[in-house]
Amino acid sequence: MPTFADRLIRWQLEAGRHHLPWQGNQDPYAIWIAEIMLQQTQVTTVIPYYQRFMRAFPDIATLASAAPDDVLALWSGLGYYARGRNLHQAARLLVSEHGGVFPASASAIEQLPGIGRSTAAAIAAFAFGERCAILDGNVKRILVRYFGVYSHPAGKAVEARLWQMAEKLLPVNNQEKAMATYTQAFMDLGALVCTRSRPKCEYCPLQQECVAFTHGSTDQLPVPKPQKTRPEKNIIHLLLVKDSKIFLEKRPSPGIWGGLWCFPEIPFDSSSDNSHSANLASCNTPFFEFPCIIHTFTHFRLNIYPRLIHVGCNNAFEEKDNQCWVTVSAAMKLAIPAPIRKVLLTVSNVLGSSVNVASINEKNE
DNA sequence: CACCCGTGGAA
DNA sequence: TTTCCAAGGGT
Numbered sequence: 001m002p003t004f005a006d007r008l009i010r011w012q013l014e015a016g017r018h019h020l021p022w023q024g025n026q027d028p029y030a031i032w033i034a035e036i037m038l039q040q041t042q043v044t045t046v047i048p049y050y051q052r053f054m055r056a057f058p059d060i061a062t063l064a065s066a067a068p069d070d071v072l073a074l075w076s077g078l079g080y081y082a083r084g085r086n087l088h089q090a091a092r093l094l095v096s097e098h099g100g101v102f103p104a105s106a107s108a109i110e111q112l113p114g115i116g117r118s119t120a121a122a123i124a125a126f127a128f129g130e131r132c133a134i135l136d137g138n139v140k141r142i143l144v145r146y147f148g149v150y151s152h153p154a155g156k157a158v159e160a161r162l163w164q165m166a167e168k169l170l171p172v173n174n175q176e177k178a179m180a181t182y183t184q185a186f187m188d189l190g191a192l193v194c195t196r197s198r199p200k201c202e203y204c205p206l207q208q209e210c211v212a213f214t215h216g217s218t219d220q221l222p223v224p225k226p227q228k229t230r231p232e233k234n235i236i237h238l239l240l241v242k243d244s245k246i247f248l249e250k251r252p253s254p255g256i257w258g259g260l261w262c263f264p265e266i267p268f269d270s271s272s273d274n275s276h277s278a279n280l281a282s283c284n285t286p287f288f289e290f291p292c293i294i295h296t297f298t299h300f301r302l303n304i305y306p307r308l309i310h311v312g313c314n315n316a317f318e319e320k321d322n323q324c325w326v327t328v329s330a331a332m333k334l335a336i337p338a339p340i341r342k343v344l345l346t347v348s349n350v351l352g353s354s355v356n357v358a359s360i361n362e363k364n365e
Numbered sequence: 366c367a368c369c370c371g372t373g374g375a376a
Numbered sequence: 377t378t379t380c381c382a383a384g385g386g387t
Contacts (some may be wrong), residue, residue: 008378034383035383036383038382038384038386039382039383039385040371040372040381040382040383040385041371041372041373041382041383041386042372042373042374042381042383043382043383044374044383045371045372045373045374045382049379076370077371077372078372079370079371079372079373080370080371080372080384080385081370081371082369082370082385082386083370083384083385086385086386113385113386114384114385114386115384115385116384116385116386117384117385118383118384118385119383119384119385122383134383135379136382136383136384137381137383138382139383155366156366187383188381190383191382191383194374195380196380196382197375197376197380198376211379224380227379227380254369254370254386254387255369255370255383256369256370256371257370257371258370295372296371296372297369297370297371297372298369298370298371298372299368299369299370299375305370312378312382337371337372338371338372338373339372353387
């Protein structure tokens, strides 16, 4: 009777993924970069970012010596920018305190910023074959179904139980690459077979012993977490244009889009008596309103009202450390949030077609 | 423990 | 259209 690990490993060898860009080597640095990018992010999204990043920063020393802005620029659009900031900080820490050598145990790896227990275990298993358990979304979903855990996986007690299960199921043999194959098997089974909706149980090596399959309750597991109402925020983005350059400022870190370049913003309350148009009522400068951009985060919804304004030479917006005037094409190469990239494309079209901003504004009034 | 932190794709 | 959430970690 093959063990749980045996089934998983055998399945992985014949049905798992073997040609992802970060596979095929045991370089802990390459594996580290991939694992960080893959946190809460789908494989297809990560691949082009990973390839660009590895081309620019092929090793620890290169990453450590890079400018923070250059690291974030390659992270631009990927989201969760603290990952990029922590990655860079960790690389510098490795150079200054570890002789530029990546630590070779999960417990040591976990000490690095941005690396928790699961990510540390994944790197250790892939790069060094260490016998340690991961517990990512895939593993949780598989275990919860396999053992029939009808509780919220987010709870602390349930989480602890899942860690215990994951460790108990680890392969006992010490075969070469067993841990790498086993760990990849968990991820691949979760991504390809034991999916959240419509799992392909007919292809699952764990089908016979799976509680959820036996009960016919795969569509009820994992138990979804209670939904929270998402608040709504409204802001005006000032697109200040002078001599075909646009004004950007670097956002404070921590915070949303921390360390990224963005337009000056004016928050306003849509429920108040004043519409957002009244916010600049005292300003006589003509402006051009762009269509509202709705950007949805995990925890709130952001409505952006871009407002383009041509400014003269004598104005208050002079460059400081965290501010700059740049061309649109230059701005596109900076670390900017995804929705800002969309706005910049629109700006490029407007400026490029030499639209009379003042007349458009009058038309709007 | 609760909340924060992005984005795009699937259903 | 809205909703959900994917190779989580930090505070």
